[in-house]
Amino acid sequence: MSLLVTFGVNGQIASVEVSPWKRLLDVLREDLHLTGTKEGCGEGECGACTVLLDGVPVNSCLVAAGQCDGRAVTTVEGLARGSAAEPLLHAVQRELVARGGAQCGICTPGIAVCAAHLCESGALIGASDPRAKVRELLAGNICRCTGYQLVVDAVIAAALPDGESAEDGAGDGGRGDGGAR
Numbered sequence: 001m002s003l004l005v006t007f008g009v010n011g012q013i014a015s016v017e018v019s020p021w022k023r024l025l026d027v028l029r030e031d032l033h034l035t036g037t038k039e040g041c042g043e044g045e046c047g048a049c050t051v052l053l054d055g056v057p058v059n060s061c062l063v064a065a066g067q068c069d070g071r072a073v074t075t076v077e078g079l080a081r082g083s084a085a086e087p088l089l090h091a092v093q094r095e096l097v098a099r100g101g102a103q104c105g106i107c108t109p110g111i112a113v114c115a116a117h118l119c120e121s122g123a124l125i126g127a128s129d130p131r132a133k134v135r136e137l138l139a140g141n142i143c144r145c146t147g148y149q150l151v152v153d154a155v156i157a158a159a160l161p162d163g164e165s166a167e168d169g170a171g172d173g174g175r176g177d178g179g180a181r
Protein backbone atom coordinates (compact mmCIF):
# COMPACT_ATOMS: atom_id res chain seq x y z
CA MET A 1 0.00 0.00 0.00
CA SER A 2 1.29 3.45 -0.79
CA LEU A 3 0.09 6.82 0.35
CA LEU A 4 0.59 10.36 -0.89
CA VAL A 5 2.48 12.15 1.85
CA THR A 6 2.87 15.92 1.61
CA PHE A 7 5.11 17.80 3.96
CA GLY A 8 7.46 20.74 4.17
CA VAL A 9 11.14 20.05 3.65
CA ASN A 10 13.61 22.85 4.16
CA GLY A 11 10.99 25.45 3.34
CA GLN A 12 9.60 23.73 0.23
CA ILE A 13 6.60 21.48 -0.17
CA ALA A 14 7.34 17.87 -1.05
CA SER A 15 4.85 15.18 -2.07
CA VAL A 16 5.88 11.55 -2.28
CA GLU A 17 3.88 8.42 -2.89
CA VAL A 18 5.36 5.88 -0.54
CA SER A 19 4.45 3.21 1.95
CA PRO A 20 3.26 5.03 5.08
CA TRP A 21 5.71 2.82 6.96
CA LYS A 22 8.73 3.87 4.93
CA ARG A 23 11.27 5.47 7.22
CA LEU A 24 11.57 9.25 6.95
CA LEU A 25 15.33 8.68 6.64
CA ASP A 26 14.79 6.66 3.46
CA VAL A 27 12.21 9.07 2.06
CA LEU A 28 14.70 11.90 2.45
CA ARG A 29 17.62 10.02 0.95
CA GLU A 30 15.93 7.90 -1.71
CA ASP A 31 12.87 9.86 -2.79
CA LEU A 32 14.02 13.43 -2.20
CA HIS A 33 17.77 12.87 -2.76
CA LEU A 34 18.65 14.73 0.40
CA THR A 35 21.61 12.54 1.22
CA GLY A 36 23.06 14.84 3.87
CA THR A 37 21.08 12.90 6.47
CA LYS A 38 23.08 9.78 7.34
CA GLU A 39 22.26 6.35 8.66
CA GLY A 40 24.38 5.00 11.47
CA CYS A 41 22.73 2.40 13.65
CA GLY A 42 19.28 2.42 12.08
CA GLU A 43 17.69 1.82 15.45
CA GLY A 44 17.51 5.13 17.28
CA GLU A 45 20.77 4.92 19.17
CA CYS A 46 23.35 7.08 17.38
CA GLY A 47 21.65 10.30 16.25
CA ALA A 48 23.34 10.34 12.83
CA CYS A 49 19.94 10.56 11.15
CA THR A 50 18.67 13.51 13.21
CA VAL A 51 16.38 16.01 11.51
CA LEU A 52 13.94 18.54 12.91
CA LEU A 53 10.27 17.60 12.74
CA ASP A 54 8.15 20.68 13.44
CA GLY A 55 11.28 22.18 14.96
CA VAL A 56 12.05 19.29 17.32
CA PRO A 57 15.03 16.96 16.83
CA VAL A 58 13.99 13.40 15.96
CA ASN A 59 15.76 10.28 14.77
CA SER A 60 14.49 9.96 11.22
CA CYS A 61 15.19 6.22 11.25
CA LEU A 62 12.38 5.89 13.79
CA VAL A 63 9.83 8.14 12.07
CA ALA A 64 7.42 6.70 9.50
CA ALA A 65 6.56 8.67 6.38
CA GLY A 66 2.89 8.56 7.33
CA GLN A 67 3.68 10.51 10.51
CA CYS A 68 5.06 13.43 8.49
CA ASP A 69 2.00 14.38 6.48
CA GLY A 70 1.28 18.09 6.88
CA ARG A 71 4.35 18.67 9.01
CA ALA A 72 7.68 20.42 8.47
CA VAL A 73 11.07 18.73 8.26
CA THR A 74 14.44 20.44 8.35
CA THR A 75 17.51 18.50 7.30
CA VAL A 76 21.15 19.48 7.45
CA GLU A 77 20.77 20.89 3.93
CA GLY A 78 18.18 23.29 5.30
CA LEU A 79 20.49 24.82 7.89
CA ALA A 80 22.51 26.79 5.35
CA ARG A 81 21.16 29.98 3.87
CA GLY A 82 22.17 31.76 0.69
CA SER A 83 22.13 30.09 -2.71
CA ALA A 84 23.52 26.86 -4.12
CA ALA A 85 26.23 28.94 -5.76
CA GLU A 86 26.94 30.93 -2.63
CA PRO A 87 25.82 28.97 0.41
CA LEU A 88 25.96 30.72 3.73
CA LEU A 89 26.63 28.05 6.30
CA HIS A 90 24.91 28.07 9.66
CA ALA A 91 27.26 29.24 12.43
CA VAL A 92 27.40 25.69 13.77
CA GLN A 93 28.44 24.33 10.39
CA ARG A 94 31.09 27.05 10.02
CA GLU A 95 32.52 26.34 13.45
CA LEU A 96 32.56 22.57 12.94
CA VAL A 97 34.54 23.10 9.75
CA ALA A 98 36.84 25.76 11.21
CA ARG A 99 37.65 23.72 14.31
CA GLY A 100 37.96 20.34 12.64
CA GLY A 101 35.02 18.92 14.55
CA ALA A 102 34.46 16.12 12.02
CA GLN A 103 36.37 13.21 10.58
CA CYS A 104 34.43 10.60 8.63
CA GLY A 105 31.40 12.91 8.80
CA ILE A 106 28.74 10.28 9.42
CA CYS A 107 27.71 11.81 12.73
CA THR A 108 28.23 15.41 11.62
CA PRO A 109 24.87 16.20 9.97
CA GLY A 110 22.98 14.97 13.02
CA ILE A 111 25.24 16.93 15.33
CA ALA A 112 24.84 20.04 13.19
CA VAL A 113 21.04 19.76 13.24
CA CYS A 114 20.93 19.23 17.01
CA ALA A 115 23.47 21.96 17.67
CA ALA A 116 21.63 24.44 15.45
CA HIS A 117 18.45 23.69 17.39
CA LEU A 118 20.38 24.14 20.61
CA CYS A 119 21.71 27.54 19.46
CA GLU A 120 18.37 28.77 18.23
CA SER A 121 16.47 27.62 21.31
CA GLY A 122 18.79 29.70 23.51
CA ALA A 123 19.43 26.64 25.66
CA LEU A 124 22.86 27.85 26.70
CA ILE A 125 21.85 31.34 27.73
CA GLY A 126 22.51 31.63 31.43
CA ALA A 127 23.79 28.06 31.74
CA SER A 128 26.23 27.86 34.66
CA ASP A 129 28.34 25.29 32.80
CA PRO A 130 27.73 25.67 29.06
CA ARG A 131 30.14 22.89 28.11
CA ALA A 132 28.34 20.41 30.35
CA LYS A 133 25.03 21.62 28.96
CA VAL A 134 26.20 21.07 25.36
CA ARG A 135 27.31 17.56 26.23
CA GLU A 136 23.96 16.87 27.88
CA LEU A 137 21.96 18.22 24.94
CA LEU A 138 24.03 16.32 22.37
CA ALA A 139 23.98 13.12 24.40
CA GLY A 140 22.03 11.34 21.68
CA ASN A 141 24.63 12.05 19.00
CA ILE A 142 27.39 9.48 19.03
CA CYS A 143 30.72 10.00 17.26
CA ARG A 144 33.13 7.14 16.77
CA CYS A 145 35.96 9.22 15.29
CA THR A 146 36.81 12.65 16.59
CA GLY A 147 36.10 12.77 20.25
CA TYR A 148 33.76 15.43 21.47
CA GLN A 149 36.04 18.27 22.53
CA LEU A 150 36.20 19.96 19.13
CA VAL A 151 32.48 19.44 18.63
CA VAL A 152 31.72 21.05 21.97
CA ASP A 153 34.15 23.88 21.18
CA ALA A 154 32.35 24.48 17.88
CA VAL A 155 28.90 24.51 19.45
CA ILE A 156 30.01 26.86 22.21
CA ALA A 157 31.56 29.22 19.66
CA ALA A 158 28.40 29.19 17.56
CA ALA A 159 25.97 29.53 20.45
CA LEU A 160 27.97 32.00 22.51
CA PRO A 161 29.96 33.95 19.93
CA ASP A 162 30.95 36.59 22.47
CA GLY A 163 32.91 33.96 24.34
CA GLU A 164 30.66 33.85 27.39
CA SER A 165 31.87 30.94 29.52
CA ALA A 166 33.56 29.46 26.48
CA GLU A 167 36.66 28.44 28.39
CA ASP A 168 38.17 25.29 27.03
CA GLY A 169 37.29 22.52 29.45
CA ALA A 170 40.47 21.11 30.90
CA GLY A 171 40.29 17.36 30.84
CA ASP A 172 37.40 17.51 28.42
CA GLY A 173 39.26 15.99 25.54
CA GLY A 174 38.95 12.86 23.55
CA ARG A 175 36.48 10.04 23.69
CA GLY A 176 37.50 9.00 27.17
CA ASP A 177 33.86 8.94 28.15
CA GLY A 178 33.05 6.08 25.81
CA GLY A 179 30.45 8.17 24.05
CA ALA A 180 28.21 8.74 27.03
CA ARG A 181 27.41 12.39 27.53
Ligand code: FES
Pocket residue numbers: 038039040041042043044045046047048049050059060061062
Ligand atom coordinates in the same frame (compact mmCIF):
# COMPACT_ATOMS: atom_id res chain seq x y z
S1 FES B 1 20.61 5.90 12.31
FE1 FES B 1 18.95 6.79 13.37
S2 FES B 1 19.61 6.92 15.41
FE2 FES B 1 21.24 5.86 14.41
Ligand code: FES
Pocket residue numbers: 101102103104105106107108142143144145146
Ligand atom coordinates in the same frame (compact mmCIF):
# COMPACT_ATOMS: atom_id res chain seq x y z
S1 FES C 1 33.26 12.02 12.56
FE1 FES C 1 33.07 9.89 12.18
S2 FES C 1 31.45 9.26 13.48
FE2 FES C 1 31.80 11.31 14.02
